[in-house]
Amino acid sequence: MTDTTDILSIRNVYKVFGEQPDTAMQMLRNGATKDEIFEKTGQTVGVFDASFSVKKGEIFVIMGLSGSGKSTMVRLLNRLIEPTAGTIELNGKDITGLGDADLLDVRRKEMSMVFQSFALMPHMSVLENAAFGLEISGVDKKERNRRAQEALEQVGLGEHGASYPHQLSGGMQQRVGLARALTNDPTILLMDEAFSALDPLIRYEMQGELIRLQKEQERTIIFISHDLDEAIRIGDRIAIMEGGRVVQIGTPEEIMRNPADDYVETFFKGVDVSKILKAGDVACPTSGCTIRINGSVQPFDSANNDFGYLLDNSDKLQGIVPLTGLDAAQTNVDHLMQQRVDQHAAVYSDDMVKDIVKKVANAEYPVPVIERNGTFCGVISKDRLLQTLSHT
Amino acid sequence: MIEVSLLDPFDYLSIPLGEWVEAILQYLVQNFRGFFRAIRWPIDQVLDVSETILKSIPPLIGIILSSLLGWQLAGKKMGVFCAITLFFLGMIGVWSESMTTLSLVLTSLFFCVVIGVPLGILSARSDRIEKIVRPILDAMQTLPAFVYLVPVVMLFGIGNVPGVLVTIVFALPPLVRLTNLGIRQVPEDKIEAARAFGCTPRQMLFKVQLPLATPTIMAGVNQTLMLSLSMVVIASMISVGGLGQMVLRGIGRLDMGLATVGGVGLVLLAIFLDRLTQAMGERTDASNTLHWYETGPVGFVVRAYRGIQAK
Incomplete structure (x- = not known):
């Protein structure tokens, strides 16, 4: 613009x-x-x-x-x-x-x-x-x-x-x-x-x-x-x-x-940050356990993460899988794809924080943030959202 | 031995102001007669024209025209009011004298506007000019008229023209003051807005300051008219005709009837002029949203004409 x-x-x-x-x-x-x-x-x-x-x-x-x-x-x-x-x-x-x-x-x-x-x-x-x-x-x-x-x-x-x-x-x-x-x-x-x-x-x-x-x-x-x-x-x-x-x-x-x-x-101080910040500002690119699926499954850490985010070669989000009980060594792409959460929620990176609060609160998993073209940029967990909103 | 008193030093410290003035006056009369005669000329012309016009209009036509003017300026009530006032003026038998007085007053008003409004604008624009003009205006308003009546006679002779002149001296100050005030009182934000849109000083004056100051300037015109009317009686001492003359003659002969008739005539004329000019001032107020040609007798004629055209 x-x-x-x-x-x-x-x-x-x-x-x-x-x-x-x-x-x-x-x-x-x-x-x-x-x-x-x-x-x-x-x-x-x-x-x-x-x-x-x-x-x-x-x-x-x-x-x-x-x-x-x-x-x-x-x-x-x-x-x-x-x-x-x-x-x-x-x-x-x-x-x-x-x-x-x-x-x-x-x-x-x-x-x-x-x-x-x-x-x-x-x-x-x-x-x-x-x-x-x-x-x-x-x-x-x-x-x-x-x-x-x-x-x-x-x-x-x-x-x-x-x-x-x-x-x-x-x-x-x-x-x-x-x-x-x-x-x-x-x-x-x-x-x-x-x-x-x-x-x-x-x-x-x-x-x-x-x-x-x-x-x-x-x-x-x-x-x-x-x-x-x-x-x-x-x-x-x-x-x-x-x-x-x-x-x-x-x-x-x-x-x-x-x-x-x-x-x-x-x-x-008194400003309502949810009106200023966009989802992309809150999501950290390093947060969330991403699993690259390009034919084979890269190793992932299921011990510390409850959910994994499946990305294809061009970083597009393909789905979210619960990781509890999964072992990186014993799984394959098909299996992961079957385990995906149905109709997962996602927010765009240019959505205002005030507009995504409800989605983040209702989701069982940290909500993934994607660009308008589908590229994954990070996740927003409930903790992260609360921290952001409590900014004083 | 002369006893010198410190407590009253004015025995030996004095300015011969009176003698000076007399000397200056003598000098002016002897050397500048032509100059003062020249000043008479424009006043003479305007006075002649206005007197000829006013005297040549038959009273009834005059009354009808004035009421139409009143109606146009301030509605039907004002029209009726004008008619009654002027009719009464005619019935007490002072129509002709009133017209003489009116022409004197209008002539002095004309010159007051010609001199006073530009002077007011100048003093609104420059604090220095205002500082100079102010004491002069004070002097013009407070100096007893009798003081300058005699010099005026010596310089200009007697009759209606010097009468107009002394009237101008007395009636000019409020117009200058109120023009100055009106322009200075134009809200700062309007001035700033006009500047922000690129007004030149001239555009500022004609498009913003004068229009916004008009109600105040009209109040000045009103005051000038009222003062002119009151001055007319004093001016009659230097043989100015009209209603003032009647009053003066009445007092001189202890003819209370004559004096009262003249006085009442003046009052009626004053009321008539006061109402008219006040109405003009109110018209220029922002609250008036109709165009002048949409109201009063002109509006009536315009509507009638449009009605005919529509058919």
Whole structure:
């Protein structure tokens, strides 16, 4: 799904708020901390040496608690806030040095933004709001209304073009906000806590909507959130920010398995791991007693294993046999094949852990995990599952 | 020996402010007469046009047009209200004077808008300009009108034009202030959204700030109108015609009837203008979702026309 080309790369970006950013930058280079700088100069460091890149077509979530600099970070990307130092490259072109006209062009064509507070224009109808970006770009009325109508239909508000924002519910207003951003057909969609102001049910629905839209028209989305569940649900990769720094970047599984520091670990503590991990992550390739059946039977250890997993030459799972009372030396392929468990259960490696709990619990044997093409990758025993779920 | 008192230093420390002002004024009158005459010219033109139009409309037609306007702006009730107010105005016999006053007020409103709205926009955009403009506005509002009536007469002469001028001085500040306030009060998130979509400063002003500030600016227009009306009485001292003149003459001759008629006329005119401009302010509120051509008499005509076409 994701292409590996970087569409946006951010390198060593700093933002200092205050009157004398140069002094503060000098101190930062000399190794001063954020607190020291605030004490000595009264300057606030909003973003501290942020570097990351966003791949084309992915949903990149920037996560952090309030005050972590995530909202500042996203505004640096379209220069609503000017970065103090560092480079931001969009498609290989540095946008930190752009003049006014080029910057307007970037904002009009490359990046659109969705806001936490919706920020719809109360004096414009829903259709006019959705067409706002194009109106600013000077697209003629007929064309921009047509495209705005298309965008409204994408978010399911095709019928409400003539209404005014205040007549709509919060969820619908944010759909208009989303449509307004989509109308411009931007390369990158910036969403600043876009769903945080919505109630949980609507938020869940909107997340689903976003995932659906992303499937339809692969766009690059940079999503700001303080809600870890949201980040895990929609994010391909997550960057975690703390106190203006980017602490860790990675897929949800990576971050959970190897948290960079205590902060990240505590962050992930309350998370329901069964929603993040896939069966393939839990199964160990070495677990389970595999028996290769290629004409003859390889020796196996029946003393320590209750079940054996029969694999053919191409590692495809052929069946499961109870090993109690069997001796490797005295058995043959036919015999093993007869002893197989009827209709054995198996799960795919990309199944979410939350979806396989029941299967693992009901099976008498550790459940085998296979790839979509049938290749065996390991087993999940009840013990293993419980250990995984008890992760704190 | 002169006894020097430290506790009251103003015996020997003094600024001859009065003398200075007189000297400056004398200088201006003698050397810049042409300049001040030139200022009169645009006011003269606008005043002429508005007075000619208002005076040439027969009262009944005037009443009908105003009520249609009221209906269009704020519904049928407002239309009826306008009709009653103006009818009453005519019945107490001050129609002609009212029209003179109305033309004065509208002329000063015109210049207030032309000067005040851009000034308000400028001071909303720059804190420095606001800092300079503010004390000037304070002075314009608090300086007693009598203080500048005399210099105005010396520089501009007497009559309706200098009357309009002093009215502008008195009525301009609220419009500047409220325009400034209205633009500054536009929510930050709307501004940010507009910037994020690539608005130029000009687009920001015309597509976001002014539309969102319109209700506040309309409140400023309303205030300016009310202040203009109250100034008209004082301006009548420099021989400005209309209702103010009636009041002044009434007071001068102790003719309470005349003064009261003029006063009541002013009040009626004030109520009429106040309601109309308030209604205009409310129309620009976000809650109004119908287009202007779908409501009031215009909507009525449009619907009728569409009905005929449909047949």
